[in-house]
Amino acid sequence: MTTRQDNILPLQNDQPELVFIFGAGSSYPDGIPIQSDIIPIILNNDDLQITKSEPGKQIREFLQENFSINGKLPTLEEVFGFIDFHLNNSFSLSSKWTITELIKLKSNLTKILHYVISSKTKTSENFRQFWETIRTNRKQIGVITTNYDTLIDEAFDKIYSDYLVDYCIDLINFRYPNNITPFDWWENPNRPVTQFGEQTPIRTKLIKIHGSLNWKYCNCCAQVGLTPWQHRINLKTDTFESFTESQITTCPFDGHKLTSLIQVPSHLKTNNNFIFNKLYEEAGYTIRGAKKLVFIGYSFPEADVHIRALVKRHFNPENEIIVINKSSAKDLIHRYETLSKNVNYKEMTFEKFLKSRLFDNLMNENNSR
Numbered sequence: 300m301t302t303r304q305d306n307i308l309p310l311q312n313d314q315p316e317l318v319f320i321f322g323a324g325s326s327y328p329d330g331i332p333i334q335s336d337i338i339p340i341i342l343n344n345d346d347l348q349i350t351k352s353e354p355g356k357q358i359r360e361f362l363q364e365n366f367s368i369n370g371k372l373p374t375l376e377e378v379f380g381f382i383d384f385h386l387n388n389s390f391s392l393s394s395k396w397t398i399t400e401l402i403k404l405k406s407n408l409t410k411i412l413h414y415v416i417s418s419k420t421k422t423s424e425n426f427r428q429f430w431e432t433i434r435t436n437r438k439q440i441g442v443i444t445t446n447y448d449t450l451i452d453e454a455f456d457k458i459y460s461d462y463l464v465d466y467c468i469d470l471i472n473f474r475y476p477n478n479i480t481p482f483d484w485w486e487n488p489n490r491p492v493t494q495f496g497e498q499t500p501i502r503t504k505l506i507k508i509h510g511s512l513n514w515k516y517c518n519c520c521a522q523v524g525l526t527p528w529q530h531r532i533n534l535k536t537d538t539f540e541s542f543t544e545s546q547i548t549t550c551p552f553d554g555h556k557l558t559s560l561i562q563v564p565s566h567l568k569t570n571n572n573f574i575f576n577k578l579y580e581e582a583g584y585t586i587r588g589a590k591k592l593v594f595i596g597y598s599f600p601e602a603d604v605h606i607r608a609l610v611k612r613h614f615n616p617e618n619e620i621i622v623i624n625k626s627s628a629k630d631l632i633h634r635y636e637t638l639s640k641n642v643n644y645k646e647m648t649f650e651k652f653l654k655s656r657l658f659d660n661l662m663n664e665n666n667s668r
Contacts, residue, residue: 307494309463309502312439314588317661321444321451324596324624325649329423331416331448334375334564334600340415342368348414352534354407361396361404376602379408379565405563410532413559416448417512417531426454428653434458436662437498441585443506445603447561449513449530451505456527460495463488464505467581468574471517471524476551483547485525504585508562508578508606515539515557516574517550523574524550524557532559564602579609587613592639593621593661595649599634610638619643621661623652 323333332340341349341358349355365381366373373381382405384390391397396404429451433440444451455464465488472485486492488502507514512530514523524547532539539548539557549556562575586592592614599607614620620639624631627646635642645657652658 304494306491307499308491309488309500310439311489312441312502312504314585315439315441315504316588316590317438317593317664318441318443318585318589318591319593319595320597321442321446321595322597323446324598325425325444326423326446326448326450327596328425328648328650329450330419330421331446331450332419337375337412337415338362338372338378341411342372346418348534349411354410354534354537357404357407358411365392365396375412376564376566376600379405379563380602382408383565409559409561409563410534410537412563413447413512413532413561414534420448420450420512420530423450423454425649425653426451427457430454430458430462432653432658432662433503434461437461437501438662439501439503441504441506441589443508443582443585445509445597445606446507447510447512449511452511452513452527455505460493460500461498462503463492463500465489465502466511466514466525467504467506468523468577471522471547471551478551479547483524483526485527504581506578506582506585508575508582510559510561510575512559512561514560515547516560516572517553517555517557519553519555520550521573522550522552523560564600566602566604579605583609583613586610589614589618591619591621591661593623594635595623595652596625598624598626598631607634607638614638616640621645621657623647623649 327333340346341355342362344350362368362378382401385392385401386398386405389398392401442451463486470485472483473487475484492500494500513526515526516523526539526547529539547557560574586609616639618639619641620635620643622635622642622644625646625648632644635644645652647655
């Protein structure tokens with residue numbers, strides 16, 4: 300018989316000794332495109348939402364006019380960086396590509412990035428197995444991910460209510476607004492919650508340091524709405540798609556239209572949005588308390604120099620870094636060796652890691668906090 304108790308404070312798990320950091324390589328086996336795939340997808344003619352929508356038409360026109368697309372294609376970081384250079388310096392590119400048009404262009408490219416990734420997001424057996432093993436061992440961990448997709452979020456649903464996810468940001472959903480349905484309400488894992496079963500639920504940080512497809516931002520009151528089971532966007536109608544009528548599309552407090560909250564890949568990163576500042580702060584605090592960092596499918600791309608700096612500032616170089624990556628390129632290994640004196644590099648996939656003795660050993664180590 301399942302017991303129920305109200306007003307139970309979850310186990311706080313504030314600075315876990317074991318922290319996982321996920322990169323694009325952890326989602327790629329489940330069909331999520333990596334950044335080098337995005338520009339080719341935009342330029343080919345296979346997707347009618349891109350070729351027929353106004354955002355798609357504008358981006359394709361911009362790429363054709365400003366980059367050599369018959370030869371080597373630009374990277375996504377290069378395109379965003381080119382736009383950001385002009386915006387950050389208040390420069391127009393031309394009489395056609397004015398500052399106003401460049402602002403619109405960046406917004407449209409962000410929407411397309413959201414669309415391409417969300418259209419490929421389904422479910423992940425790897426992340427389901429990852430969370431199930433965490434629950435079986437009642438392991439206290441922390442998670443930082445650079446990915447926008449919702450594979451890791453949706454797989455977490457399988458271990459609720461033994462574990463409660465903490466995105467480490469404030470959410471509109473915590474306030475239970477009267478003008479949205481209870482379907483969109485969300486438990487705040489930092490406050491007492493209802494306990495189902497015999498064991499106290501464990502609060503687990505899931506820090507999506509670059510934002511998430513299921514986060515919606517209000518530019519008016521600067522609050523974030525979580526749409527747990529909704530991550531898609533429709534380019535043609537410029538709306539968020541949903542399988543229910545209840546999903547949040549406008550701010551319940553001021554009626555302002557919500558937008559995607561993702562930090563785009565660019566070499567010129569600025570943290571003007573306090574949400575991302577909060578996420579970096581939480582990530583640094585979490586890394587500082589870790590005895591082991593486990594990087595899975597992460598290759599430290601050039602646009603992510605801030606992640607390298609974050610680890611360098613906060614992680615004790617005497618502690619262990621475990622790297623799970625299908626590539627064993629020397630330059631990649633060297634990037635990790637500059638962060639710790641104790642690097643255990645394993646050339647393997649995420650799927651193979653989940654079946655390995657190494658993963659079993661990590662799960663069997665005692666939680667000390």
